[in-house]
Amino acid sequence: MVKEVARAKINLTLDILGLRADGYHEVSMIMQAIELADEVELKKSLRGISLTMDATKIIGGENIPLDEKNLAWKAAIEFQKFCGKNLGVEISITKKIPMAAGLAGGSTDAAAVIRGMNRLYEMNLSEEELCKIGERVGSDVPFCIIGGTCLAEGRGEILTKLPPIKNFGVVLAKPHGEISTAWAYKTYDENPAKTHPPNKEIIEQFKRGEYDKAFKNFYNVLENITLKKIPAIADLKSTMLAAGANVALMSGSGPTVFALTDEQNAEKISESVKDSGAQIFLSVTRSEFLGTKN
Numbered sequence: 001m002v003k004e005v006a007r008a009k010i011n012l013t014l015d016i017l018g019l020r021a022d023g024y025h026e027v028s029m030i031m032q033a034i035e036l037a038d039e040v041e042l043k044k045s046l047r048g049i050s051l052t053m054d055a056t057k058i059i060g061g062e063n064i065p066l067d068e069k070n071l072a073w074k075a076a077i078e079f080q081k082f083c084g085k086n087l088g089v090e091i092s093i094t095k096k097i098p099m100a101a102g103l104a105g106g107s108t109d110a111a112a113v114i115r116g117m118n119r120l121y122e123m124n125l126s127e128e129e130l131c132k133i134g135e136r137v138g139s140d141v142p143f144c145i146i147g148g149t150c151l152a153e154g155r156g157e158i159l160t161k162l163p164p165i166k167n168f169g170v171v172l173a174k175p176h177g178e179i180s181t182a183w184a185y186k187t188y189d190e191n192p193a194k195t196h197p198p199n200k201e202i203i204e205q206f207k208r209g210e211y212d213k214a215f216k217n218f219y220n221v222l223e224n225i226t227l228k229k230i231p232a233i234a235d236l237k238s239t240m241l242a243a244g245a246n247v248a249l250m251s252g253s254g255p256t257v258f259a260l261t262d263e264q265n266a267e268k269i270s271e272s273v274k275d276s277g278a279q280i281f282l283s284v285t286r287s288e289f290l291g292t293k294n
């Protein structure tokens, strides 16, 4: 049996550069893994792929499919195809990451299955090969395989590992409502952004340890889109900033808002939004890379 920690991600920035001929969007995003995670256990099985999930800790968890539509199941199929072998696996997941929240909950379970099956069956696939498998499941899966801090380009699968940034406390506030990523991107095409995050400049600022300058440059081009559907995002941001957050921004296509802070301030910031009706989670950034050692 192997256990994998399936960490959530936040987007420190999210930029859309255009719509590609293949229907995907060309993106440029700085991605950060955080400690909040699902737990994924894998056992060898002679009876193909099976999946059990305890999703009682998250709102709406009963709606997550438990068949081949589940991204964890899809990942097992793609792993088998890549290896050309019928590698049976019993997948068991304890969900802690809220769903349809912009935190890559499904993608990270898929990534954990790919990393885990590589260990379970001692396939010794390289990080690059694991990411190739992940790409077939979803654009965020390669980042979830690697973790840490990365610049993600292309449709999200072209990754550049960035030097580890200082660890920050993370306060997550997920207001009511779920956002479909497909809806957010489609709506964006009708209202493209005029402001874009200066990703290259932010990366240089990280390297120089100029975090305050970098925070001022954080931007997510989907925020104004999701905001129209879920106005609470604006209030959550301003409340957390007023309570001392270094930066507050929507993650992914939302609607979760994250605040970064020195760890000792995290409690105060979470207190500030506790009566907002949003679900609140305290976490920290995690800078270590998770892929294989080779």
Ligand code: ATP
Pocket (backbone or CB within 6 Å): 063, 064, 065, 069, 070, 071, 072, 098, 099, 100, 101, 102, 103, 104, 105, 106, 107, 109, 110, 140, 179, 181, 252, 253, 254
């Ligand atoms: P992203 O940040 O990558 O856009 P998200 O956090 O917004 O992802 P998910 O939590 O991955 O969204 O959920 C999106 C949809 O995926 C849900 O409708 C859910 O039913 C489905 N899904 C499939 N597999 C899983 C899984 N293992 N965990 C959670 N949701 C899953």
